[in-house]
Amino acid sequence: MDLRDYLRVLTRRWCAITALTLLGTAAGALVTYTAVPEYRADAKLFVRLQGGTDADTAQLAQGSLFTQARVQSYAEVASSPLVTRHVVKTLKLGMSPTQLSRRISATVQPDTVLLRLSVTDTRPKRAARISNAVAERFAEVVRNLERPVSAYESPVRLSVTEPAAVPSAPISPRPAVNLALGLLAGLAVGVGFALVREALDTTVRSTQALTEFLAGYGGPSVLGSIVYDSQATTHSVAARDDMHGLRAENFRQLRTSLQFVDVDRPPKVIAVTSPLSGEGKSSVAVNLAATLAETGASVCLVDTDLRRPSTARTLGLVRDAGLTTALIGQAEVEQVLQSAGSFSVLTSGSVPPNPTELLGSTQLTTVLHALAEKFDHVVVDTAPVLPVADASVIASAVDGYLLVVRASRTSRAQVAEALRALRHVGASVLGTVLNMASSKEEHGTYGYAYEYRPQTHAPSRFTRWGGLVRGGRPAPSTGTAPALPTPGGERDVQVAGAEEAPDDAPSPVTAERSAQR
Template sequence: MDLRDYLRVLSRRWRAVIVLALLGTAAGALTAHTATPRYRADTELFVSVREGTDTLQLAQGNAFTQARVQSYAEVASSPLVTRHVVKTLRLGMTPSQLSRRISATTQPDTVLIRLTVTDTRPKRAALISNAVAERFAEVVRDLERPADGRSSPVRLSVTQPASAPTHPFSPRPVVNVAIGLLAGLLLGAALAVARESMDRSVRSLQALTDLVAGFDGPPVLGSITQDPRAARHPVAVRDDRHGLRAEGFRRLRTSLRFVDVDRPPKVIAVTSPLPREGKTCVAVNLAAALAETGASVCLVDTDLRRPSTASVLGLVRDAGLTTVLIGQAEVQQVLQSAGSFSVLTSGAVPPNPTELLGSAHLRAVLASLAEKFDHVVVDTAPVLPVADASVIADAVDGYLLVVRASRTSRDQIDAALRTLQHVDASVLGTLLNMTSSKEDGGTYGYAYEYRPQRPMTSRFPRLRGGRRAPSAVGSGALPTPVGAPDGPSANALQGCDGERRSTTVDMRVERSSQR
């Protein structure tokens, strides 16, 4: 992965990064609020040599102290110092506990020693620091005292006694919040990269193309962008003629024409590896896109386990394919109209869907529809859960495999294609459905910018003689309502992705048979 890939991952999983950054910031602020304040008191000492009158002796004494000053600093937290300070000040701690609160530092090329004592009370920190400095000077003098009993040549003088600090050095709210924010951002970025590396789903059109090309699979015929309005407006080429979804289905229609120029597919089965990947929505819109060219189209719902075509289009489901297969009606009697194309709904859900779909009667029904209509689009069940889609392989000209972006895994696509290949089914191509407009490099943005301009029309059209006639809008006139056919309630329709939604389908359904 290069830098652009990492940035793409972060932009795709920005919610997780933001949440962890906020949690890290909150943790830093909580730590700063609940932590016990700690104060720091400093005492500075100067190390010198008493003997020496001339310049040479002074230089030698200075070199001597510089060479040993680092060793003196190690003595500051020794038991020789801490034991006496604890006993003298009657501190409620052990010498080893006091030792952990003392630190001694030296400046390079100097004879200065800085003693630092930390404590939860500012006055006690200063008191301990001064006591440690006093005892430290005595211990060093005793260590450097000659064996003959003469006075020690080394003297430690306090040049800056400790005073009670006014502000705690810990916690530091700004620093803690900044550390928490940085830690949260790093953790969020790491989690995003880890989830991306473990994610087996197909996200972009290029990823799907590379996947199917890896095992000589069928061509990728396009992608359909995700639109939250699809539940309310299921037929994209009718409800939003120049929208992104409508243009995507038109590109799919064009791609299908070039799959096999010598023998163009007439009966096209639309399926998917798993449920809720949008195959019904694709089948409905493919039928509408084919009918947009003036061809006669019939949509057949062969998903006899969870049929949804009638629910999506607001049609009657009780009489349909199963009614014909059991001999209770002829095809012409149960065909319904969805405006520009005809629909043969599933009918009642049977107890043996696989046996009905594998019967010769179904092949005869599809053959008769293929003779009557220019195109027949078949909505089938998913490939992997059941065998319903594969048993009609010899009754259709080919399959269109619908893959849902960011949901269908690579292994599921491979398994679905292998299942269709085992029954010698012809897979016309694959389609990436419900993709994000950010995944394919701005193609959808160009499509949106290339929408046709709306003509400028006057609110009051001119009549002969220069007079203006008021339009229906604003004149109080209401449009004539168009009756919907009997069927399921419009407030409990099923979305194109197979999920139940409480919404109203804004479409007009006319009952007119196509010949």
């Protein structure tokens, strides 16, 4: 992974990183709020040797070196029981000598004979009182320790040069430091969490990731990606509900890619499947059929998912009479075909008790061949590949499979296993489609579709999309546009002021820009 990949990971996981950073900052604030303030009082002492008045310079220098060497040992005596026991008894403190020793610290300034005694306490006045008492007792203990047995006075003398004063502000907690540490700790945990999640994530998240995986696996190419749309469940046919929307343009790109899969033998009967259920294969099949019908071709959508059929429910059609009705000979195929506007649909029919055996029969091959002779394109919605063998048994009756992979859900292992299962039965995989892709994962290229929508306030020479005729002059407005005829002779649902235009027809935005140049 390079720097851009790391930045992409952090951008994708920004919610988790932000949440953990805020959590760390909140923890720092909680520690600051709940901590008991502590105050520190400092007292300074000067250590020197006592000598005669006739001491020369050499003796003074030697005494100074002796004092600097000894003062390091004096610092350890400050918190000894000889000092703490007397201070606790004298000040009548509500703590033991051991507890007091934990609050005392002694530091020596380098290359000096100055010693600093520090005492921390929850009360500022008591901290100063204890610090001064410790300094006095400490000086007395050191003098006694350094006094020879036969001598009256000690050669070492400690003097308090700066008594402890009552501290004005606590030394802890420190709000700014705690908040900064909490923020940095939360940010570090968030970044680490994002990187670990990315390392453990085996799903396919983007077209680039799917392309790289299939290239290394020796699999088919990626024919397109369909952006995630929260309204896809209510707007089942993207080209009909929002003909210039993002999903509609994605399916048109998929249609174009299919035209270049095999130029010499273009696939006519295309099966749409997925590794597992819930990956949007039925939605892709419905919209692929609708997009193929936009070109004026006759299209039939066949629902061969005999375990969990959904095409009839999605398009609002009758499910009881359909494919299974024709397979068992209760009706002819033409009798159970239904219209979905611009394309025909052969629903699943009643759910049989033996779907795999029924789909593997020669009767299904006969039905699909008959539909292939009548229609320009036949789109077959099949069951998932991995849970059941229904999708594999119809391999001989279709020209190829289109494998739907759901972004951020389907793992690489599942994609590889699905391709292996299809290849095992000799099926031809035309390509893959990344469904429910994130626009951010696709590097923002989906934004072009929104920018290139037809203008709603077009010039007067353009009435509506359906009002542009050959020669660049507007057609008379009739209020409704003629609908596309279906293979059975029915006319599509009337859409006020809108008519499907060929892919090579200029959009109002393109024509207007050309006129301005």
